[in-house]
Each structure stands twice: as C-alpha cells, then as structure tokens.
Amino acid sequence: MIARRKVLLGGAGLLALGTGSCAGRRMWLDREPKLPLGIDAQGRALWSNWSGLEHAYPASRAAPASEAELAMLLPKAQAPIRPVGAGHSFTALVPTQGTLLSLDRLEGVVSHQVITATVRAGTKLSALGPALAAAGQEMVCLPDINKQTLAGALSTGTHGTGKGITAIHGTVTALRLVLPDGSIAECSRDERPELFHAARVGLGSFGVLSEVTLQNRPLSRVKKVVRLVDTDWVLGQWPALASQHRNAEFLVLPFTGKSALITHDVTDEPVRPRGPDTDSQTLMDLKRLRDLFEFTPGLRRRAAQMAMKNLPEEVAVDEGWKLLSNERPDRFKEMEYHLPIEHQVEVLREVIARIERDAHGVFFPIEARIIAPDDAWLSPFYQRESGSVAVHAWYKEDHQWMFKLIEPLFREAGGRPHWGKLHSLCASDLAALYPMFKEANAVRRSVDPAGRMVNPFVAKIFG
Incomplete structure (x- = not known):
C-alpha cells in the first residue's frame, strides 16, 4: 500500500531472528481460499468479484455495444438485472441469478469542450486518464485504484483525496440513464433534477448509466512525494x-x-517519472514481519523501526493521472467509513489502538483521506466534509474483526460507509445517516416499480 522499495529488507538480519517455528506456524494459513465451482449444476458460469468474497451464477450475461442496444435489452432481460464494472466492490451489489450486465463495450470519450468531457x-478510469490528457484535461479526484469503470466508480461513491476536492460524482454535470423499462432519461441540475441527484450515486439501482458529462480541470504537472514519518506526528499535523x-x-x-505520507502538488519542475511499483514487495515484507513477531508486538515494532531507519523520501513528477492511482496486485478485503472531518483523527487513533491491542494478525496499512462535500442524495459526503478511514485484510485471511472491533467505532462517530466496501448497515440505519434517503428511495421506486434491478443486497439497503 505504499510506494517504498523493500522497506523491511534493510532489516533482513533482524527478521532472520524470528525464522523457524514461528514462520512455520503461519504457513498453513497462507493457503488459497477454496473457490466455488467454475460451472454449477445448471451449466452456469461463475462470476466472482476481485477479492473473491462474492460470487454468483447468473442465468444470462449481456454486454450491449450501444445505448440503443442497452435500451432494447433492459425490458426483456431476466431479473434481477445487475450491472457489473471491474468487480472491485467488496459488497454484494453485483451477484444475481438473473442477468449480469457488463458495460465494457460502452467505452471512450464521446466529445469534449474546454474543460468538460462526455464519456x-x-x-x-485507467483509460480515461490518458484520453482526457490528450484533450488537455484531467481529473484530480482519481482513486487509489483506477481499474474501475466510470459507471461503477460513480455508483459506489468512489473518491480520491484532497482539501476542496469532491469524489468523482461531484464533478458530474449531466448523465444519460437507461431506465428498466428501456426509456432514456437525460438528467442534470435543470432536467429531471431529482433523478440526477438520486442516481449520481445510485448503486446500479436506478437504471444503467450510458453517458456521463464531467467537469474537469486543465491538465497540469504534479509532484508526488512519499515519505516515512512518525504516526504520532502525522496524526497531530494532519489538518x-x-x-x-x-x-x-x-x-x-x-x-x-x-x-507513509503521500502528497501531490502542482509544479513546473521537469518530468521525473515514477519508478517501478514496489508496493507489493513492501506489503509482503510487512506480512513477514507479522508472521515472525505476531505474538511479540514490542519486538515487532523495534524490528520495523530499525529496518525503516533513515529511508529517503521518494519523488516523482508527471501528469497527475500517471501518479494518483496505483497498481494493487495483492488482493484484499476492505472496510471504509467516511467520518465528519472533526472526528477523523480521534477515531483513527482508536482504530490503531484497537488493532494493536486486539488484532495482532493485521499487517495491511490503515488509509486516511479527506473528501469535500457534495449534494448527491446518496453520497457519503452529502453536505459534509469527510475524513475517511479504511482498514484491510488480506484476501486469504479472516475479516470479521472489522465488524466486531472497528465498525462500532465508525458508527458511534456518525460515519457513513463506502457503498462498495464492507459494512453491516441496512435501510433503517442508512435512513438515519442520509437526510435525503427517503426521497432517493422514492425516486428509485418510481423508475423501477417492479424491482427489476433489486438483488438481495440492494433490498437490504433500500428496504
């Protein structure tokens, strides 16, 4: 999770102290999770999300090549109809026994003006960066991973970080939505505004997005700096x-x-491309440290600090779309809540304390970001500047500690969950957190009265 080469390998001698039975004790836990059958008894092919936590055997699959084809498909498709992007959501938004609908063939920039683009x-997102750059534009709200489709990112409230920078849906000025009955809705603040506000973060439940118009910024060059700092210091200086x-x-x-403190700032310095991505190596080094010293946290800390001593900062200068997102080859499971900004640091301190006291098996970093408010009705950032806190577990390991140990903290602080990440909330919980939840749900029912886009997880969300 950090761009730092071989953070712990400098302390190889320290790590060697823990070899032997302790490392062997962990080996049996590193087995691949048992996968469902690739084909079920009815001959249906398996779909699985990126983390492997969710799967389904849809009765049919569709990948329309145009909006017109999509409009013809929706009224006839077997329900539940569930759109799928890159499968990077950790929740059960996608699984269906009906129709799995891919938008992979609906891609590319349709048109662009000075700093707007219809896509x-x-x-x-990985293709959108260079396409916008070719038009002299950029998105400054790109998330940590850029494998998602634009529709999937919008539908789950995907975000980046930055003071005054909204999540991706905050930059949307207009959208085209194919409704379950096959009709096409053009939405903006002036045209069908209620549907616009409800469907910008729509969980794939108001219809299927076909085109989106984004308000971007002029293309700029940024300087990315990654440096290792004391956690107590960054918590105190974070605002x-x-x-x-x-x-x-x-x-x-x-x-x-x-x-690891990571910053991006506009610069006119000459290009200095980022080096090879070594985050995976760093993560596995953190895992080895855990494997060796899980039951001696004091020694674990001392070994890590000696290994990380005097590491230089890393610097890259390039167009922002090349630096904001990262490769994440190591699969994981994630819970992220968005907290009122004034509570972020205090909650994060307690998250760290609880993990280091009661969850010694954790080795993935805990991520902290900041997001500006917007006015999308189902946005986790609705009318509230937010500080996000995300905890992770390796895909091979148990993640129930998130619900028992961490989620209660998030909920006590009034946190709103990332729609694509693990949480236990249902309609009654969400209605208390979202001032416009009732209105958004009414709009959803009006465009999908038969519930053709409702799978069990969506039913839990909306009631």
Whole structure:
C-alpha cells in the first residue's frame, strides 16, 4: 500500500531472528481460499468479484455495444438485472441469478469542450486518464485504484483525496440513464433534477448509466512525494497537512509507529517519472514481519523501526493521472467509513489502538483521506466534509474483526460507509445517516416499480 522499495529488507538480519517455528506456524494459513465451482449444476458460469468474497451464477450475461442496444435489452432481460464494472466492490451489489450486465463495450470519450468531457459509462478510469490528457484535461479526484469503470466508480461513491476536492460524482454535470423499462432519461441540475441527484450515486439501482458529462480541470504537472514519518506526528499535523497540499493522504503501518505520507502538488519542475511499483514487495515484507513477531508486538515494532531507519523520501513528477492511482496486485478485503472531518483523527487513533491491542494478525496499512462535500442524495459526503478511514485484510485471511472491533467505532462517530466496501448497515440505519434517503428511495421506486434491478443486497439497503 505504499510506494517504498523493500522497506523491511534493510532489516533482513533482524527478521532472520524470528525464522523457524514461528514462520512455520503461519504457513498453513497462507493457503488459497477454496473457490466455488467454475460451472454449477445448471451449466452456469461463475462470476466472482476481485477479492473473491462474492460470487454468483447468473442465468444470462449481456454486454450491449450501444445505448440503443442497452435500451432494447433492459425490458426483456431476466431479473434481477445487475450491472457489473471491474468487480472491485467488496459488497454484494453485483451477484444475481438473473442477468449480469457488463458495460465494457460502452467505452471512450464521446466529445469534449474546454474543460468538460462526455464519456461513455463503461470507460475504465485507467483509460480515461490518458484520453482526457490528450484533450488537455484531467481529473484530480482519481482513486487509489483506477481499474474501475466510470459507471461503477460513480455508483459506489468512489473518491480520491484532497482539501476542496469532491469524489468523482461531484464533478458530474449531466448523465444519460437507461431506465428498466428501456426509456432514456437525460438528467442534470435543470432536467429531471431529482433523478440526477438520486442516481449520481445510485448503486446500479436506478437504471444503467450510458453517458456521463464531467467537469474537469486543465491538465497540469504534479509532484508526488512519499515519505516515512512518525504516526504520532502525522496524526497531530494532519489538518494542516491536508490544507497545505492539493492531494494528501497517509497510510498507517500498524505495529511499527510509522506512516507513509503521500502528497501531490502542482509544479513546473521537469518530468521525473515514477519508478517501478514496489508496493507489493513492501506489503509482503510487512506480512513477514507479522508472521515472525505476531505474538511479540514490542519486538515487532523495534524490528520495523530499525529496518525503516533513515529511508529517503521518494519523488516523482508527471501528469497527475500517471501518479494518483496505483497498481494493487495483492488482493484484499476492505472496510471504509467516511467520518465528519472533526472526528477523523480521534477515531483513527482508536482504530490503531484497537488493532494493536486486539488484532495482532493485521499487517495491511490503515488509509486516511479527506473528501469535500457534495449534494448527491446518496453520497457519503452529502453536505459534509469527510475524513475517511479504511482498514484491510488480506484476501486469504479472516475479516470479521472489522465488524466486531472497528465498525462500532465508525458508527458511534456518525460515519457513513463506502457503498462498495464492507459494512453491516441496512435501510433503517442508512435512513438515519442520509437526510435525503427517503426521497432517493422514492425516486428509485418510481423508475423501477417492479424491482427489476433489486438483488438481495440492494433490498437490504433500500428496504
């Protein structure tokens, strides 16, 4: 989770102290999870999300190549109809025994003006960056991973980080939505505004996005700096740091007392491309440290701090779309809540304390970001500046500690969950957190009265 080469390998001698039975004790836990059958008894092919936590055997699959084809398909498709992007959501938004609908063939930039662009909804964020750059534009709200489709990112409230920077849906000025009956709705603040406000973060439940118009910024060059700092220091300085940089975030490395502070700022310095992505190596180093010293947290901390001593900062200068997002080859499971900004640091301190006291098996970093408010009715950032806190578990390991140990903290602080990440909330919980939840749900029912886009998880969300 951090761009730092071989953070712990410098302490290889320290790590060697823990070899033997302790490492062997962990080996049996590193087995691949048992996968469902690729084909079920009815001959239906398996769909699984990226983490492997959710799966389904849809009766049919569709990938329309145009909006017109999509409009013809929806009224006839077997319900529940569930759109699928890149499968990077950790919740059960996608699984269906009906129709699995991919937008992979609806991709590319349709048109652009000075700093706006109309984009087909199936476009991957990884492809959108260079396409916008070619038009002299950029998105400064790109998330940590850019494999998602634009539709999937919008539908789940996907975000980046930065003072005054909204999540991606906050930059949407208009959208085209194919409704379950096959009709096409053009939505903006002036045209069908209620549907616009409800469906910008729509969980794939108001219809299927076909085109989106984005308000972007002129293309700029940014300087990315990654440096290792004391966790106590960054927690104390975080409000000031978040205000000083265009994009700022940090990742707490549990059981080390250290965090990776990552900043992006506009610059006119010459291009200095980012080096090879070594986050996976770093993560596995943190895992090895855990494997060796899980039951001696004091030694774990000392070994980590000696290994990380005097590491230089890393610097890259390039167009922002090349630096904001990262490769994440190591699969994981994630819970992220968005807290009132004034509660972020205090909650994060307690998250760290609880993990280091009661969850010694955790080795993934804890991520902290900041997001500006917007006015989408189902946005986790609705009318509220938010500080996000995200905890992770390796895909091979148990994640129930998130619900028992961490989620109660988030809920006590009035946190709203990321729609694509693990949470236990249902309609009554969400109605108390979202001032416009009732109105959004009424709009959803009006465009899908038969519930053709409702799977069991969506039913739990909306009641």
